[in-house]
Amino acid sequence: MTAPSTATQRLLPGKAAVGFQQAAKSITVNGRAYTAVDGTVVDAPAQDVAILTANGWFLVGGSGCLGVGTTAQRPTSGIMQGSTYVDTTVGTIIVADGDGNWYNPVTGAAV
Numbered sequence: 238m239t240a241p242s243t244a245t246q247r248l249l250p251g252k253a254a255v256g257f258q259q260a261a262k263s264i265t266v267n268g269r270a271y272t273a274v275d276g277t278v279v280d281a282p283a284q285d286v287a288i289l290t291a292n293g294w295f296l297v298g299g300s301g302c303l304g305v306g307t308t309a310q311r312p313t314s315g316i317m318q319g320s321t322y323v324d325t326t327v328g329t330i331i332v333a334d335g336d337g338n339w340y341n342p343v344t345g346a347a348v
Contacts (some may be wrong), residue, residue, distance in 0.1 A: 245280040248294040249330060252343035264292055295321055295332050295342050303333075308348075311339065324348065 241244055250262075250273030262273045266285040271294075273279075281289055290296060296319075303312045308326040318335030327348050331339040341348050 243281045247278050247280050248285055248286065248289055249275070249278050249295040249297050249342055251293050251295050251332065251345075264289070290335050295330075296317060297321060297330055312345065313337070 261325050264271050264326075266281075266288045268286060269281070269287075271279055271281065271285075271289065273294075279294075286336075287302065296302070303316065303320050304324045305323040306325060308324055311324065311331075312323055316333045316335060317339070318333060320333040322331050322333070322337075322339070323329075324339075329341055329343070329348075331348050332342045333339055339348050340346065
């Protein structure tokens with residue numbers, strides 16, 4: 238039997254936006270309690286990430302992050318729902334809906 242990964246990943250609770258659900262304000266995953274505070278990131282062990290993202294949380298960085306740059310440099314094709322991008326023009330992490338639209342996961346507003 239393989240031991241579960243001890244690596245952690247950073248997540249951000251999301252507000253409801255087109256195509257997304259509101260992050261669960263409080264959730265327990267594998268015996269660990271998580272509480273969503275708008276605009277605050279949470280580090281979670283890798284084995285909890287799939288459940289958290291299924292409940293409205295977004296990965297910050299990692300394989301789901303498409304990079305860092307200005308609004309003009311945002312990726313425009315081949316973007317999957319839930320992909321993130323650090324937009325230095327608006328000064329925040331933004332999340333793609335998969336249809337070419339980007340949202341602020343804290344406010345739910347289109348950016």
